[in-house]
Amino acid sequence: MSSIAVLLALMLVAYLFLLQRRQDERATALARQLCQQQQVQFLDCARDGHRWVKISQRSGLRTLYLIDFSGDGESRYQAELWMKGLRLADFKLPPFRV
DSSP: OHHHHHHHHHHHHHHHHHHHHHHHHHHHHHHHHHHHHTTOEEEEEEEEEEEEEEETTEEEEEEEEEEEEESSSSOOEEEEEEEETTEEEEEEOOOOOO
């Protein structure tokens, strides 16, 4: 019986890992798309962690991604991209020099 529990736990860990990887890939694609819309150069996308936050009057578990971009090709700025599952929850672009 304990071997079944261990197997189920390993399957759960593998499933959560694959789910997180899928969200990471979706966030990177969204970040590229949003940078293209804002006409800035996409540099990097990194997951900062999971947080219980309230965005747009709704609370829940969100994942924060930090997006590095450049507006003039020399400076480096950091935007925030919040994901809820595989959907975009919020995008915050700071003021930057063009």
